[in-house]
Amino acid sequence: MTGPLIELNRRALAVNVKRIRSLLGPDVALMFAVKSNAYGHGMELVAPEVIAQGAKELAVLDIATGIAVREVIAEAALFAWLLEPSDDYLAASHHRLELGISTTQQLQHIAESAPKEPLVIHLKVDTGLHRNGATAKDWPELCRVAAALESEGLITVRAIWSHLADTSVETSLSALSRLQEALSVATEAGLKPAISHLAASHGAIELPETRLDMVRFGILGYGISPFDDHSAEELGFQPVLTLHAPVTHLAEETIHLGVGYQHGLLPPTAQGARLQVAGVWLDLVAVEAQHTVLRGVLPDAAIHQGMRVPVMGAEAPGASVEAWAAWTNTIGDEVVVRLHPDIPRRFADSQ
Incomplete structure (x- = not known):
């Protein structure tokens, strides 16, 4: 060997997926994050393995990465949310990506692309982190436009979602309350989202009530702790x-x-x-x-x-x-x- 090499422990990855499933229970879905080349581990190795071990959905950041993952994983749900005005929404539809949407402009881009099949979207509300989500002021209009496009058959609103700041229990509980309020507004606008999701690794461990219908499990699934005071192994996860x-x-x-x-x-x-x-x-x-x-x-x-x-x-x-x-x-x-x-x-x- 003339240069560096990264080796992955397949058994450790399987243990981690099993541990997550045990934590979440039968009623909470697992979305496993493979963004940033599966946190440096290698997306082409990790993505098929976690699906084989029982994860049903995968998360990436952008459409281009989602398309790359789709070439490796044919059937699992793929979610991307870091979107740009120049993104190819028609390509996202063609590769059956689900998109995180937080502005009416993004919805307009979808309408202009005229996907042949309804594009599955997750409407994102800002719950305090100020990362891409629609503000409380803009949220009702976003839901109204989404409902109109859904009635035209251009989109399907599958979820209402947000990110946690993971700074304290108090901020997480506040975010949960804001998400629940946003869900009520969406319902009043005529939307019927099947799920809502809020927590990633940190929130799912620290505050189980934020798990809702699905958890986007990230770095902890790779056996690396998101906490300052607990190692991953102390939490039952193995480094990969x-x-x-x-x-x-x-x-x-x-x-x-x-x-x-x-x-x-x-x-x-x-x-x-x-x-x-x-x-x-x-x-x-x-x-x-x-x-x-x-x-x-x-x-x-x-x-x-x-x-x-x-x-x-x-x-x-x-x-x-x-x-x-x-x-x-x-x-x-x-x-x-x-x-x-x-x-x-x-x-x-x-x-």
């Missing part, structure tokens, strides 16, 4: 990803590993980062463009050039994604989505 890199250079007390910030590995900003190589703890000195530099007392003959070393994740002792997030003063999501898409990815049992 391990980033490996080869030893490319050996000196008296220094090792170079063949992975760096050009591969998307974030350089630590805090002191105390260490990696274990051949059972020996070494200080992480620097993450350079193409290399990570380790320093310490090396065991005789136990380390050799070309050997593969777990740098981050499930198989890297003391260097979980959560640990790297702490070392780099960020969150686990940021650590993994930065990993370059050109790094080869595979399931560990598919060697």
